[in-house]
Amino acid sequence: MRKATFSLYELNSLVRQTIDQTLNEEYWVEAELAECRINRGHCYMELIQKDEQSNTPIARAQAKCWQSSWAMLGPYFEKTAGQALHAGLKTRLKVYPQFHETYGFSWIVTDIDPTYTLGDLARRKLEIIQQLKSQGVFDLQKELKLSPFCLNIAVISSETAAGYGDFVNQLADSSYHFQTRLYPAIMQGEQVEHSIIDALNSIYNEIENYDCVVIIRGGGATADLSGFDTLTLAENVAQFPLPIITGIGHDRDESILDMVSHQRVKTPTAAAQFLIGSIDTTVQRIDNCQERMIRYITSRMEAEHLKVTRLADRIPALFSLVRTRQEARIDTLSTRIQSALTLTFEKQRHQLQLLQQRAKALDPTLLLKRGYSITTRQGRVIKNAAEIKPGTEIETRLEQGIIISIAK
Structure with a gap:
């Protein structure tokens, strides 16, 4: 017996009828968004489930949220979760099945649970924080010292962001000569991480020109902040050798980028006020030191004057x-x-007397009186007869008179 043959439309209609009859309820499903895009007010999603061990996709499905539902669900999710739906988020959706003969099968989204996404984001954020701490880099920025004369600022921001203009104008209105240079970056969406890291690398190549780095976002929506909660960006910021100040403009929660930075402020204007306040503190310290020096010198001079007077x-x-x-x-x-x-004179007088006595005892005239004579030749006393040659004239001195002789 020949089996019945269906047209594709008939077969698809049979599938639609079967689904309508057997799966006629709404179901809560947990899945990761592989894709999320808005078109003509409708939100089109691709849902995916991955194996926990291998991270390999084990299930895929298309999902749609029609404009009538998305107009309410989209803003509610952003307000509650602090960001828009985007690829990579873990979600909990309320869906019912729909099969269309022409467009095929998809899940129709009627509700979204933002608390589930928040819980998953918090878990992922906690894992990143724990990993940064285990690497010993989480507090590296806090250990850096901001220069007391922090006037040369590298700025990472969107060139067209209103917050960047507010930041620059605030510094320009101060009484200090700040120097800023913008390193443009994408400040929302999936390209935030790579864009900011590229800017940091450019600053690092000219690091000797700057005292600190300011990352400001300002002027954007409160959504699309997930780019500031990535491990790679946090590692780059935490290990950067200059102090980094963040002012990416959201109060509800603190991003990982804020946590690892040297100083976190709420807005670009607050970042400018922080830098101005830092210089104000330095100036005040200098003034205080000057006053203390004047008081010390005055006090010291008064003390020295009193000592001199005394x-x-x-x-x-x-x-x-x-x-x-x-x-x-x-x-x-x-x-x-x-x-x-007196004693010296007495000694010298006694010595002179002794010398006189000795000199007197040696006086030749005394010898002559005793019968001795002195023979000389040309005034020199002759002591040896061999010195006299025959015919030499010699002179002999007696006590009385002198005899001149010729030697034979």
Whole structure:
């Protein structure tokens, strides 16, 4: 017996009828968004489930949220979760099945549970924070010291962002000479991570020109902040050698980028106020030091003047005392010198007397009186006869008279 043959439309209609009859309820489903796009007010999604071990997709399905539902669900999710639906988010959706003969099967979304997404985001954020801490980089930025004269600023922001203009104008209105340079970056969406890292790399190549880095977003929606909660961006910011100040403009929650930065403020204007306040603090410290130095020098001068005055009052009495002491010392020295000179003179006189006696005992005239004579030649005393040659004239001195002879 020949089996019945269906046209594709008939077969699809049979599938639609079967689904309508057997799956006629709404179901809550947990899935990750592989794709999410808005077209003509409708939200088109691709749902995916991955194996927990291998991360390999094990299920896929198309889902749609019609404009009538999306007009309410989309804003509600953004307000509650702090960001728009986008690829990579874990979601919990309320759906019912729909099969169309022409367009095929899809799940129709009637509700979204933002608390589920928040829980998953919080879990992922916690995992990133724990990994940063285990690597020892989470607090590296906090250990950096902001220069007390932080005037050269590298800015990472969107060139057209109103917040960037507010930041620059706020600095320009201050009394300090700030120098800023913009490194343009995409500040929302999936390209945030790579864009900011590229800007940081450019700043690093010119790092000697800057005192700090400011990352500001300002002027954007509160959604699309997931790009600031990535591990790679956090690692780059945490290990950057200059202090990084963030002002990406959201109050509801603190991003991982905020957590690892040197200083987190709420808005670009607040970032400018922080930098101005830092210089104000430095100026105040300088003024305080100046006042303390003036007070110290004045006090020291007064103390020294008082010491000089007291010394001046004591000088006459001290001079009189010193004079008396020195006069007594001079008298003592004079007496001692006089005694020493007297003793020395006596010794010298005695020695002279002894020398006189010895000289008198050696006087040649005494020898002559005793019968001795002295023979000389040309005034030189002759002690050896061999020195005299025959025919030499010699002179002999007696006690009385002189004899001149010729030697034979």
